[in-house]
């Protein structure tokens with residue numbers, strides 16, 4: 001971190017809007033080609049975390065720049081405009097046919113390569129803990145490895161001190177507070193914040209003076225034969241919706257007996273849903 | 282010619298849809314039932330620039346183009362048409378005339394607070410004896426030493442119950458019989474201004490549409506908008522823009538009704554199959570979708586024509602005529618597809634059905650739109 005300036009990169013994925021997605025019941029897969037894109041919800045919270053640091057920085061006379069970074073098809077540019085509408089200083093789109101089909105390993109490799117080549121002074125990288133479409137939670141930690149950064153996952157709050165970052169995370173039922181030197185990487189958990197809404201002036205401004213750079217495989221000096229789809233070490237063989245078997249049980253008897261039985265049989269599920277162990281006073 | 286929405290317009294739509302579905306949607310039915318204007322939602326919308334849609338950023342607005350403006354009203358109305366009405370009227374016939382015809386002093390005095398949503402605007406043309414015929418206005422303005430004194434009653438004023446700044450059409454007091462109307466900017470704080478009862482309407486019940494009374498209402502001389510005698514021109518210009526908003530509102534209602542009908546038809550089973558298996562229902566859905574899409578094209582074309590400059594009045598009238606007719610037929614079919622449930626308050630289509638009708642009445646009835654279109658056809662050089 002150079003004196004009073006901090007460069008933050010927020011990694012944002014465009015994901016299909018699943019609520020509007022037709023589901024092919026024969027193959028059990030989502031018809032992605034019909035999907036509208038949206039900003040992945042956890043990525044949005046990572047952006048929110050970055051924007052809150054940016055605002056806090058203003059009051060402390062600290063210059064904090066937030067760059068939104070995404071890898072995806074050309075239409076993924078939309079999430080960058082949304083990020084700029086929300087307050088990001090600019091956006092970077094990594095797009096190239098050669099990058100298509102990258103698994104989490106190659107995604108992290110490409111994101112990391114961009115940051116090392118073009119943003120070597122990055123002080124903090126923020127990612128969503130996991131994306132709504134693949135839920136691997138792998139890109140954040142792998143990117144930290146690429147950059148050789150320390151990393152903390154599943155943060156629910158972050159705060160800057162003069163030289164470090166204080167991170168709060170929920171582990172089981174406990175809140176944990178950690179301090180991490182920068183540069184570093186943090187992944188933000190769903191539910192960490194209520195993200196802001198974009199103002200319409202922000203949207204108009206984002207398009208009036210576009211702040212998006214497009215970077216391709218040549219810019220990243222990827223090997224001539226690089227092909228993310230073929231080079232990815234992991235492959236998805238099948239995605240299907242497992243047939244669930246719902247079974248109803250009717251508990252009978254006096255209220256106390258029924259409640260006792262309920263907690264005996266389902267206490268674990270209930271307590272994790274409520275956030276505390278209800279059996280213990 | 283490219284019929285695909287550009288990325289900006291997609292982002293505008295998604296931005297408004299997200300806000301509307303999260304913040305307004307859960308309350309739309311109860312606001313209608315209670316006839317309550319949601320001040321708490323308006324307060325959230327102000328900082329997000331919903332009340333200064335086409336106001337330049339230097340005055341605190343969003344600086345959007347007209348297609349974006351139409352999309353905003355469409356998306357708000359898809360969720361809550363009464364709020365769509367509030368935002369449309371405020372932006373188009375309340376605020377826009379001040380921006381367009383106001384002096385620098387008037388713009389500086391009124392626009393920033395209106396664009397921030399701190400002051401809500403309204404437009405008062407209609408009177409007991411002046412509806413479609415704007416020439417029938419009987420409200421008078423008398424020139425005094427300090428300014429003007431206004432006397433008269435305006436009816437059916439959208440946002441009337443909550444307005445802070447209103448544009449009032451009035452003729453010269455005691456002047457020549459054929460005095461041409463002027464437009465005055467009246468603030469609710471002006472002495473002699475008061476709000477009548479809120480109308481008990483068929484739809485748009487969350488909007489406090491009311492009468493406004495002007496009893497020796499005194500306003501400063503600097504509150505005359507435009508040049509003397511320019512009132513009709515200001516009114517017609519405002520309504521041309523306003524019609525794009527009302528067309529967008531109608532389209533939003535139609536879209537909501539169509540989505541509700543489609544999803545209901547997929548789920549509802551009769552004769553051992555979903556309604557979507559019946560050809561008659563398929564025809565309804567096809568007609569609804571076709572009508573919506575063709576109206577949408579007319580609307581965006583009118584909006585684009587406004588941005589290009591030049592006369593867009595006939596296109597705006599066509600858009601309003603078409604979108605409001607679409608809203609009527611689509612909401613009617615949506616109720617039909619829902620059967621008895623569609624006639625129950627439990628389902629939103631009943632509200633859409635009540636809301637759609639008025640889009641064929643205000644800001645010029647459908648009959649008046651045809652007069653505007655026909656005048657354009659007949660008088661334009663062949």
Ligand SMILES: Cc1cc2nc3c(=O)[nH]c(=O)nc-3n(C[C@H](O)[C@H](O)[C@H](O)COP(=O)(O)OP(=O)(O)OC[C@H]3O[C@@H](n4cnc5c(N)ncnc54)[C@H](O)[C@@H]3O)c2cc1C
Nearest residue numbers: 404405406407412413437438439490642643644645646648
């Ligand atoms: C909810 C609501 C909100 C409103 N908000 C506002 C507002 O904010 N500001 C405002 O000023 N007004 C407002 N209005 C009033 C609205 O604009 C008028 O109701 C509308 O212009 C029609 O006028 P009218 O009701 O007097 O009908 P009339 O003019 O009496 O018309 C009655 C019928 O005769 C037809 N007709 C009239 N003249 C002709 C003709 N020459 N040829 C053929 N047919 C004709 C009309 O189309 C209509 O079908 C609002 C109305 C409603 C219901």
